[in-house]
Amino acid sequence: MKFVRAGALLVVVVMTVVLFIGAGALPAIYNPQSPASTHVSDRYIEKSVEETGSLNFVTAVLADYRGYDTLGETTVIFTAGLAAVVLLRSAQKADSRGKKVPLAKAGKGMSERFGTIVLNTAARFVIPFVTLYGVYVLVGGGEGNPGGGFQSGAVLAIAIIISRLVYGEGAAFNISGDLALILAGIGTFIYAFVGVLTLLWGGNFLEYGIAPFLMSAAEKHSLGISGIEIGVTLCVMATIIAIFDALARKEEVS
Amino acid sequence: MTIVALVLLFSGFFFIVVAALGVIRFPDFYTRLHAAGKGDTLGIALFVLGLAVYNGFNFVSLKLLLIVLFVFLANPIGGHVLSRAAFRSGLKPWTKKGE
Numbered sequence: 001m002k003f004v005r006a007g008a009l010l011v012v013v014v015m016t017v018v019l020f021i022g023a024g025a026l027p028a029i030y031n032p033q034s035p036a037s038t039h040v041s042d043r044y045i046e047k048s049v050e051e052t053g054s055l056n057f058v059t060a061v062l063a064d065y066r067g068y069d070t071l072g073e074t075t076v077i078f079t080a081g082l083a084a085v086v087l088l089r090s091a092q093k094a095d096s097r098g099k100k101v102p103l104a105k106a107g108k109g110m111s112e113r114f115g116t117i118v119l120n121t122a123a124r125f126v127i128p129f130v131t132l133y134g135v136y137v138l139v140g141g142g143e144g145n146p147g148g149g150f151q152s153g154a155v156l157a158i159a160i161i162i163s164r165l166v167y168g169e170g171a172a173f174n175i176s177g178d179l180a181l182i183l184a185g186i187g188t189f190i191y192a193f194v195g196v197l198t199l200l201w202g203g204n205f206l207e208y209g210i211a212p213f214l215m216s217a218a219e220k221h222s223l224g225i226s227g228i229e230i231g232v233t234l235c236v237m238a239t240i241i242a243i244f245d246a247l248a249r250k251e252e253v254s
Numbered sequence: 255m256t257i258v259a260l261v262l263l264f265s266g267f268f269f270i271v272v273a274a275l276g277v278i279r280f281p282d283f284y285t286r287l288h289a290a291g292k293g294d295t296l297g298i299a300l301f302v303l304g305l306a307v308y309n310g311f312n313f314v315s316l317k318l319l320l321i322v323l324f325v326f327l328a329n330p331i332g333g334h335v336l337s338r339a340a341f342r343s344g345l346k347p348w349t350k351k352g353e
Contacts, residue, residue: 122331
């Protein structure tokens with residue numbers, strides 16, 4: 001065991017040194033002569049509106065020029081969510097003496113435990129606005145406003161979590177942990193499926209312009225971006241809810 | 255207009271500083287919550303109102319007013335629920351006798 005730890009420490013030290021040496025060789029961040037500033041940035045700034053139909057070129061870079069990268073990020077979030085849920089659920093299955101503990105039954109919300117009419121009214125007032133704002137961040141994301149799938153997913157998850165916290169697991173506006181895991185998978189699938197669709201239409205993976213719709217290329221790009229943003233939103237929202245659900249159950253057992 | 259905005263901003267600063275002092279100096283959970291809940295709410299509201307006045311009347315100041323509305327809604331209710339939860343779970347309020 002000690003040997004393994006010493007080995008791990010050695011690997012960490014060596015990697016740190018290598019990364020620091022590597023970071024030292026990178027060009028300075030605001031250096032106008034660096035390769036990133038001389039070729040790529042100008043292209044994004046000058047051409048992204050006409051090439052992708054997205055007024056926000058952060059969205060254009062994330063969802064179009066570097067669509068592969070974002071697919072990877074979405075998959076990472078999904079995988080991390082799965083891993084967290086698996087760890088939390090297996091940790092609660094056996095207590096300290098190795099006795100199996102059943103999963104917690106439907107938990108009570110705050111409203112039943114120590115709530116008042118103040119809390120109930122406030123939650124009822126806030127939840128619709130939070131949901132609306134989440135959808136607005138998603139829909140407005142590509143159209144020149146800040147926003148996009150990741151933020152929208154987080155905001156929508158907050159709406160569900162408020163409802164779940166206040167009204168308990170029996171809340172009408174709720175997504176159960178199991179359903180959330182399935183939805184996270186579906187979200188990731190939607191993203192990848194958009195890519196596969198463009199493959200089927202004879203283009204490259206995530207080459208939106210190839211879609212056989214009667215639109216201009218920019219509109220097709222915009223449509224493709226919307227498609228993958230919806231996938232990202234679903235994935236992020238459902239992953240956050242699944243992790244929250246696993247944590248809440250763990251609390252209720254102990 | 256700028257003077258009104260400055261007055262609002264600095265009174266907002268004042269209340270936030272007082273609230274932070276209260277959180278550090280007060281003796282127990284309830285009194286600290288009292289400082290954070292009341293002082294911060296008024297402080298942030300004045301602060302953001304000051305920004306809205308400075309900005310003049312347009313869409314951005316409408317958004318700022320919405321922020322004020324939601325802070326007014328969320329902060330006191332958070333304090334209310336927290337103190338209620340603490341009291342229900344048996345935390346005794348601080349009194350001078352207990353010293």
